Amino acid sequence: MLSDSLKHQIRDIHSRIKTTLPLYQPRPGQNLLVAEIAKIVSGSYHRHERIGLIEAGTGTGKSLAYMLAVIPYALSQKKKVVIATATVALQEQLVNKDLPFFQQHSKLLFEFSLVKGRQRYACIERMRQQQKHPELFATAADAAFDWQKLLDSWQQRYWLGDRDTLATPLSEDLWQRIVADPLHCHKTDRRHMNCPFHLARAEVSNADVLVVNHALLLADLASGNSILPQAEDSLYVIDEAHHLPDIARDFFAAQAQLSHNSVWLEKAGKTIQQLITLLPATVMKELLRFDDSCNELNSLLKPVERSIAEFKTRWFADKTEYRFTDAALPKLVQQQAEPLAQMSQKALVQLERVQQHLQENISEQKLPLKQSFNLLQDLSHLRHKIEQQQGLWHLYAMEQEKNVHQARWVELNNQSQNVVGHACPLGVANKLEQLLFNDAFAVIMCSATLTALNSFQYIKYDLGLNRFEGVKTLQVTSPFAYAEKGKIVIPKMKTLPTEQAYTDELSTLLPNYLPKDQASLVLFASYWQMQQVAENIRKKGFSLLVQGEASRQALLQLHAENCKHNRCSILFGTQSFSEGLDLPGKLLTNLVITKLPFAVPTSPLEEALAEAITRKGGNPFLQLTVPATSKKLVQACGRLLRQEQDEGQIIILDRRLVTKSYGTAMLNALPPFQRHIEY
Structure with a gap:
């Protein structure tokens, strides 16, 4: 529980910061965030499960809120604060701006450090x-x-x-x-x-607040906290938490080549022969054991390669990826999985010892410089290859018959003709529960878009938080006056985005929604469609800044320059422009979303996720696609108002928001802009 003295301390710090910030506006939402986060981390709601899921809209000041609520309490308990973000931009903002500001004006004695791989x-x-x-x-x-x-x-x-x-x-x-x-x-x-x-790394042990990215956090948890403090001594703040499930899936996935492995394994044999001539006789046994393991690995991979060659024509007749339905591998590949997982693990342990011997001899300057550096390079490459094999075969060896919990597929590299095997977990709930939620002192997960269709259920399921009774959820709306500052317009259209004629209608209609005295951002769901529409509109005399025609940085600089001199400026971008793009004030007053950002389930992982839902009698479109699209639409609409004084309009050129049953729920998940629907 928060002591009275700690409550007073937090209030005093907040008060000092308010008087220091220029043009400070009272934010009831921020006050609520500070109070609720402090209660969660101090165990006021649940003594052991101190977990918060917090959606804080644009302008609520969540970074300052979680620093205020977490840092004073962590210092009082002699715990460390670990802030994890998904983007470099937010890391830089925290380390270069937010934390120095908080450190200066809070008068708290603490050190912070950015931790990178x-x-x-x-x-x-x-x-x-x-x-x-x-x-x-x-x-x-x-x-x-x-x-x-x-x-x-x-x-x-x-x-x-x-x-x-x-x-x-x-x-x-x-x-x-x-x-x-x-x-x-x-x-x-x-x-x-x-x-x-x-x-x-020396700074890490002295720091009270550590800023990391999601991938490094996961890597450190998986390795038993080799860099960061132990989970039970840490208060985690996971910002941009809506990215965590996908980043975790990528982290726990594996890939390795299934063909042409004898090339690098034969090179490994030559490297070992060179080491035998260079290193002392005392290392001989170690080198010979490692050589035997590489040969055994080669022997185990050869039947896999022959099996792959037989299927290759059928798998890749008209595409470069082939997914194994229900994660069922060809029989021979499945049989080899366990022996390959064990042998590659054995080879890795032996390689580690060989590397240590080589490093010791280099340090003692007993070896020729050029040769030893080349050998280190060769061993580094070899280690990478064996690690890939170990990761893939470890996942392929896991039982899948009763409950399928992986996506498995193979991919053909057209250039090298290599076949690469892939495995990716469908869910990461068990991993996150085991590595993070079970042991952490406290975990606060926050984002501007944590809910889908106004519900926390989807993110709770993805993160595996349904089984934790102490999870506290909180939605804090943005302080922006959406109804006064902006409106959503849904013009009447003849075609659906799924129809072929949609691109032509878009090219005809779009010029009506590109005011010549304003800054516009037009978001497309397809790169091809963006290029097609850009070509058509340029013929009508419009000057455009199109993603891909220059670097993102260069396009944004040109856009800012145009706006500075009150020139019309129109940015065209795809999905990557709908999140993390900050265009405050007159840099954006007119946002056009061409169509709802539905992701077509074409990737093997998306197909496998849909297959798993169907197998359980569910509807993948309603359970997977619609919530994901709603979240992306909220993020896209979040580009318009970045500051309290901003204003403008959002045009959505997709009639499905009006004509489809899911459209109302998607509209209601958006901020409360005025609505002008021409149907």
Whole structure:
């Protein structure tokens, strides 16, 4: 429970922040958020299950609300706060703006740190080797790269040693040469003690508030908290939580090639022979065991490859993906799954030992430089390949006959003719329950769009929260005066978006809804349709900024420049422009949504999810497609009003909102704009 002194402290901090913020407006919604989040994390509602699902509309100030409610309480309990976001943009806002502001004006003594994956950091020692011995590493194309300049910028602290703060981005090839991978950049080696990655990790132990992305949070939970504090010592705030189920599915999925594996496995044999000639005799047994495992892996994969070759023509007759109905694999592939999962795991353990021996000998400078670096590179590549195999066969070995809980499919790479196997869990509820919800001290999940069709049931099901009785749900509406500031217009149309003539009608009707004195954003559900309509409208004299014709950044800069000089500006974009795009004030007053953003269930995962619902007697369109589309429509409409003083209109050119039974529920899930329906 919150003590009286803590309640007073939170009120005092809130009061100080109010007086500091320019043009501060009282926000009852924010006050409610602070109070409710504080009650959830302090156990006022449930002593053990401190879990909150909170939908906070645009302008409620949820970032400040959860910092106010969580940080003072966490400090009083000697717990850590872990804030996880789905986008880099929100991470940067928290670390560069929100947390420094809160730290300054709250007068609380706490440290915060941004935690990124190892792959985002450079290894300074590897960079020095590139600079000292260009003849060992450089190709003709990049021999002229100035590594010394980059080293100087690190030493002078203009560059923080990570990929995100580089003044000029590096190509993938150059970055991979200096990335702080675990093989090259060992903390135990004195030369690497002050590498950016190890310095950043040292900050983690001193920080009270840690900002991460969803994928890193999941990776750390799955690895038993190797970076972040233990779950029972952490108060988690998962922002942009509507992304968590999909990110978790991707994280727990696996893929690996099922054909042409002998190529890299034979290369592994040559690498092992080189290591035998280089490393001391004491390592010989380890190397021979690893060689045996690679040979055994090759033997187990060969019958799989023959089986795949027999099915290949039938699977890929007219498409490049083939999904296994009910996750039922071909008999021989299923038989090999368990032995392959075990053998690849065994090979990984042995590879780890070989890598350690090689690293020790390099650290002691007992090996030729060029050869040892090449071998490290080869082992790193080999490790990646075996990890992929282990991940896939582990999932393929799982029983699926009684309850299907995976999507399984194969994909043909037209260029290489490689067949790649895929497995993805249909749900992540059990994983999240086991890794996060069971042990966490408290979990607050928030987003501007957490409900679907005004219900939390869909997200509770996806996250596996139906079985937790202590879950508290809260909807806080935006303070914006939607009915006064904007309206939704649904013009009368002759065709449905599913009809062929719809694109032509769209091209005819759209110019009527592109005012010449305003900033417009037109959202399309199809890239092809966007290009077709853009071509037709340009013939009528309209100047357009179309996604794909320049970078997103360049398009938005041109748009801002047009608006600054009161020129008409029209942006055309697809789904990626309907979320996370911030165009406040006169940067957007006219939003056009061409058609409801229904996702056609064409991906193997979507097909498998629909199949699972049908098997249980459900309706995948109503249970899966309609709620997902409603959520996307809310996100798209959220582009219009970004500040309290903003105003404008939303045009939706899809008659299904009026003519279909699900249309009313979708309309009612939108903010309470004025409505003008021409039917």
